Amino acid sequence: MNAPTALSHLAPAIHPRAVPTELIDALKARFATQCSTALVVREQHGRDESSFTVPPPAAVIFAESTQDVADAVTLASAHSVPVIPFGVGSSLEGHLLAVQGGISIDLGRMNRVLSINAEDLTVTVQPGVTRKQLNEAIKSTGLFFPIDPGADATIGGMSATRASGTNAVRYGTMRENVLALEVVTASGEVIRTGTRAKKSSAGYDLTRLFVGSEGTLGVITEVTVRIYPLPEAISAAICSFPTIDAAVQTTIQTIQLGVPIARVELIDANTVRMVNAYARLGLREEHLLLMEFHGSPASVKEQAETVQEIASEHGGHAFEWATTPEERTRLWTARHNAYFAAIQSKPGCRAISTDTCVPISRLADCLLDSVAEADASGLPYFLVGHVGDGNFHFGYLIDPDKPEERETAEGLNHKLVSRALQLEGTCTGEHGVGLHKMDFLVTEAGAGAVDMMRTIKRALDPKNIMNPGKIFTQ
Amino acid sequence: MNAPTALSHLAPAIHPRAVPTELIDALKARFATQCSTALVVREQHGRDESSFTVPPPAAVIFAESTQDVADAVTLASAHSVPVIPFGVGSSLEGHLLAVQGGISIDLGRMNRVLSINAEDLTVTVQPGVTRKQLNEAIKSTGLFFPIDPGADATIGGMSATRASGTNAVRYGTMRENVLALEVVTASGEVIRTGTRAKKSSAGYDLTRLFVGSEGTLGVITEVTVRIYPLPEAISAAICSFPTIDAAVQTTIQTIQLGVPIARVELIDANTVRMVNAYARLGLREEHLLLMEFHGSPASVKEQAETVQEIASEHGGHAFEWATTPEERTRLWTARHNAYFAAIQSKPGCRAISTDTCVPISRLADCLLDSVAEADASGLPYFLVGHVGDGNFHFGYLIDPDKPEERETAEGLNHKLVSRALQLEGTCTGEHGVGLHKMDFLVTEAGAGAVDMMRTIKRALDPKNIMNPGKIFTQ
Numbered sequence: 001m002n003a004p005t006a007l008s009h010l011a012p013a014i015h016p017r018a019v020p021t022e023l024i025d026a027l028k029a030r031f032a033t034q035c036s037t038a039l040v041v042r043e044q045h046g047r048d049e050s051s052f053t054v055p056p057p058a059a060v061i062f063a064e065s066t067q068d069v070a071d072a073v074t075l076a077s078a079h080s081v082p083v084i085p086f087g088v089g090s091s092l093e094g095h096l097l098a099v100q101g102g103i104s105i106d107l108g109r110m111n112r113v114l115s116i117n118a119e120d121l122t123v124t125v126q127p128g129v130t131r132k133q134l135n136e137a138i139k140s141t142g143l144f145f146p147i148d149p150g151a152d153a154t155i156g157g158m159s160a161t162r163a164s165g166t167n168a169v170r171y172g173t174m175r176e177n178v179l180a181l182e183v184v185t186a187s188g189e190v191i192r193t194g195t196r197a198k199k200s201s202a203g204y205d206l207t208r209l210f211v212g213s214e215g216t217l218g219v220i221t222e223v224t225v226r227i228y229p230l231p232e233a234i235s236a237a238i239c240s241f242p243t244i245d246a247a248v249q250t251t252i253q254t255i256q257l258g259v260p261i262a263r264v265e266l267i268d269a270n271t272v273r274m275v276n277a278y279a280r281l282g283l284r285e286e287h288l289l290l291m292e293f294h295g296s297p298a299s300v301k302e303q304a305e306t307v308q309e310i311a312s313e314h315g316g317h318a319f320e321w322a323t324t325p326e327e328r329t330r331l332w333t334a335r336h337n338a339y340f341a342a343i344q345s346k347p348g349c350r351a352i353s354t355d356t357c358v359p360i361s362r363l364a365d366c367l368l369d370s371v372a373e374a375d376a377s378g379l380p381y382f383l384v385g386h387v388g389d390g391n392f393h394f395g396y397l398i399d400p401d402k403p404e405e406r407e408t409a410e411g412l413n414h415k416l417v418s419r420a421l422q423l424e425g426t427c428t429g430e431h432g433v434g435l436h437k438m439d440f441l442v443t444e445a446g447a448g449a450v451d452m453m454r455t456i457k458r459a460l461d462p463k464n465i466m467n468p469g470k471i472f473t474q
Numbered sequence: 475m476n477a478p479t480a481l482s483h484l485a486p487a488i489h490p491r492a493v494p495t496e497l498i499d500a501l502k503a504r505f506a507t508q509c510s511t512a513l514v515v516r517e518q519h520g521r522d523e524s525s526f527t528v529p530p531p532a533a534v535i536f537a538e539s540t541q542d543v544a545d546a547v548t549l550a551s552a553h554s555v556p557v558i559p560f561g562v563g564s565s566l567e568g569h570l571l572a573v574q575g576g577i578s579i580d581l582g583r584m585n586r587v588l589s590i591n592a593e594d595l596t597v598t599v600q601p602g603v604t605r606k607q608l609n610e611a612i613k614s615t616g617l618f619f620p621i622d623p624g625a626d627a628t629i630g631g632m633s634a635t636r637a638s639g640t641n642a643v644r645y646g647t648m649r650e651n652v653l654a655l656e657v658v659t660a661s662g663e664v665i666r667t668g669t670r671a672k673k674s675s676a677g678y679d680l681t682r683l684f685v686g687s688e689g690t691l692g693v694i695t696e697v698t699v700r701i702y703p704l705p706e707a708i709s710a711a712i713c714s715f716p717t718i719d720a721a722v723q724t725t726i727q728t729i730q731l732g733v734p735i736a737r738v739e740l741i742d743a744n745t746v747r748m749v750n751a752y753a754r755l756g757l758r759e760e761h762l763l764l765m766e767f768h769g770s771p772a773s774v775k776e777q778a779e780t781v782q783e784i785a786s787e788h789g790g791h792a793f794e795w796a797t798t799p800e801e802r803t804r805l806w807t808a809r810h811n812a813y814f815a816a817i818q819s820k821p822g823c824r825a826i827s828t829d830t831c832v833p834i835s836r837l838a839d840c841l842l843d844s845v846a847e848a849d850a851s852g853l854p855y856f857l858v859g860h861v862g863d864g865n866f867h868f869g870y871l872i873d874p875d876k877p878e879e880r881e882t883a884e885g886l887n888h889k890l891v892s893r894a895l896q897l898e899g900t901c902t903g904e905h906g907v908g909l910h911k912m913d914f915l916v917t918e919a920g921a922g923a924v925d926m927m928r929t930i931k932r933a934l935d936p937k938n939i940m941n942p943g944k945i946f947t948q
Binding site: 117119120121161162163164168172185189191193195196198199202203204205208228229231256295296298299358359360389421425426427430431432433440444446448449452453455456460471472 | 591593594595596635636637638642646647649650659663664665666667669670671672673674675676677678679680682683685686687702703705726729730731732769770772773776829831832833834835836863864865895898899900901902903904905906907911914915918919920922923924926927929930932933934945946
């Protein structure tokens with residue numbers, strides 16, 4: 001495994017293509033008020049949670065149906081103009097930025113839950129439905145959708161980035177939970193991938209080709225996902241540890257013993273302080289593991305006892321239980337607020353997020369050296385992790401006006417990714433490649449595999465109009 | 475959803491391409507005794523468990539390394555000659571048949587377990603390792619590999635067909651359990667897909683593109699799969715039911731309640747009789763559910779009690795428990811012998827297997843009408859099912875010399891698939907498309923989606939040499 005060799009992700013390559021007036025006119029004729037060229041609207045669709053600044057798209061289409069999407073893509077294709085799907089704008093990796101110009105298709109109005117098949121544990125939604133909205137819609141069925149990235153992202157966006165979150169250790173990621181898709185292809189055709197059957201060997205797995213394709217192969221217009229019975233019993237716990245290593249070793253042993261833990265999240269002491277300041281949660285300011293157990297009352301009790309025993313052996317203490325929904329919400333608020341709490345701790349800052357994921361046995365090796373490097377750099381940072389999956393995030397807080405801070409942060413990430421790849425891991429567990437990890441992808445997958453991705457892209461999108469300039473250079 | 479319109483799978487299209495003497499000479503020069511053109515060897519590699527008869531490949535290469543595979547593919551590519559990967563020959567759908575001529579690459583000698591990472595619950599093997607061999611190799615670690623198609627298939631072959639089996643209801647299929655692959659591409663290049671990290675958002679999911687690609691995109695030369703801790707407690711049970719419907723309703727309710735059952739298999743009374751005759755198992759000759767529960771002792775007890783209660787409500791009786799490994803083996807032998815028991819029940823017969831899979835709530839609708847149709851046809855058959863996944867198999871036993879029996883069997887399958895597709899299911903849950911379900915795939919996925927598969931195939935294999943003529947016409 002070679003070390004990544006370039007830092008081209010310090011600034012993305014911007015090569016806007018011409019967007020002819022004829023196209024804008026045609027879009028306005030077809031979409032009337034659903035098409036906006038107002039600067040404020042374009043700017044809102046031309047940024048995300050990444051730290052890059054790129055000129056906005058030339059127009060925004062507010063799609064209300066699959067036909068709207070197909071028509072917008074067909075028009076854009078006729079002029080070889082790029083198309084960028086937009087959910088809520090919570091990408092961390094620059095997925096939404098119009099680096100090659102083009103138009104943004106906002107899918108936020110396609111936010112209907114189309115069918116709930118409670119007896120099959122599936123639900124079909126339009127792509128603009130957010131994860132919280134979905135859970136609200138199925139609440140009365142006693143079922144829930146477990147995938148929970150930090151933001152209240154859309155199911156379409158989560159499919160496009162192969163998102164996961166805190167429950168993935170037990171319930172898997174979007175990779176495991178998307179059953180079927182409707183997609184508008186680069187030529188404006190509407191296809192379906194997959195069925196509602198739980199498994200299938202019917203040809204190439206187009207569903208999983210589109211899951212994680214970051215809008216570069218087509219626009220997702222419908223998603224069927226698996227949902228799960230709400231566990232009979234849920235119990236959450238928080239446990240403090242003297243060192244990060246102790247928390248990590250507790251996690252490793254829990255997973256290796258096969259405890260079906262539903263969530264196990266690390267928050268380092270530093271981040272606990274930020275969260276306390278942000279939301280006055282009054283948490284003990286030490287390294288924490290937040291855990292949740294799902295199952296029957298007996299099984300939850302059994303799991304919790306096993307983990308408590310493991311934690312104690314590693315010096316875990318101040319075990320605090322939360323069995324009521326309110327107490328659980330308090331604990332999980334800490335985790336979900338970490339990003340925003342950190343951003344607020346340094347006014348005007350942007351976060352550069354890391355997203356490495358390694359085999360669980362390598363987690364301590366990967367994490368501890370990176371903590372030492374981050375501490376030595378002097379940059380403020382937060383550290384949270386879906387440690388049960390071997391995935392964690394540093395968020396280095398930089399002043400966007402100070403290039404040297406960005407350089408320091410990217411240098412830390414570079415070292416971290418090199419380490420993760422040497423440990424047989426990946427540069428991105430759940431955020432995607434976007435603009436930010438293209439060099440790392442080549443190092444990780446190898447030039448041959450990336451060429452294969454590029455070959456598929458060229459075959460399915462010969463005009464290179466679907467979110468071009470993301471995942472790999474084209 | 476339109477009904478399938480053709481029965482072209484009654485006989486596959488055979489269009490052998492020329493295999494030039496220069497290629498055979500070059501293969502013999504490169505591979506010496508690892509290359510065979512003996513008729514008996516070619517014939518052995520020119521058939522599988524499907525009911526088709528096709529002329530054998532022109533040569534068989536016994537690959538012993540990735541380099542062997544790469545060299546064989548490179549030579550074949552230079553002459554635009556097809557290449558067909560061969561594991562143990564247990565395909566049910568004609569995957570191994572040389573319908574366009576070419577050479578067979580036997581991967582059986584690439585049967586080393588390369589690394590066991592017990593602490594990460596992963597293992598990396600060469601493609602010729604069989605599932606039983608793998609489990610034998612990891613036995614001492616307290617871990618196991620759950621995917622178990624009927625045959626003792628190779629891990630490479632199981633990856634290529636996206637296989638599953640009796641444990642899939644709890645542990646998923648090859649789709650969920652393959653983490654990474656090494657693949658020789660159509661140009662003879664060696665690439666890697668994926669890492670040992672449990673999750674990743676690093677670019678297109680090439681791993682899952684190859685899983686289920688049936689040898690049409692490349693030759694799999696290394697596979698990393700997930701393995702699992704052997705459950706602390708295992709309990710198996712058998713339960714008799716007055717009707718198939720009662721057994722199916724018990725299954726549906728078990729799944730809908732979220733019981734984490736590890737296995738739930740249907741064997742109809744007719745098949746129980748065949749199995750008893752084959753292996754003298756002395757099972758009660760009624761419709762049976764075979765079940766297995768994995769977990770802690772308390773959780774296994776709890777699950778079993780829940781299911782027993784559900785079964786009783788549906789008239790399930792003669793509940794028999796098997797807690798020792800020997801008793802469990804006796805029960806599961808019944809299931810794993812079903813295919814061979816059925817074949818022996820009608821000397822000289824071939825089985826035409828169905829493989830539909832539907833959402834669990836549709837299982838009774840799909841199954842019961844098909845049983846009535848099979849009974850009315852007069853053809854002997856067996857019926858077994860991974861009913862917890864909504865997947866089941868009829869095996870219609872035909873005399874290969876009587877075309878009218880084949881026609882009857884294919885007619886029954888045709889009706890069954892039409893029904894399954896109307897119920898939002900798939901024509902193949904785990905056997906793959908091969909030669910046999912190409913028409914059904916078009917009906918199921920739609921012409922647009924199949925065209926997309928074909929576009930990918932053409933882009934990655936421009937000479938169409940990788941197992942051509944399978945999955946879709948080319």
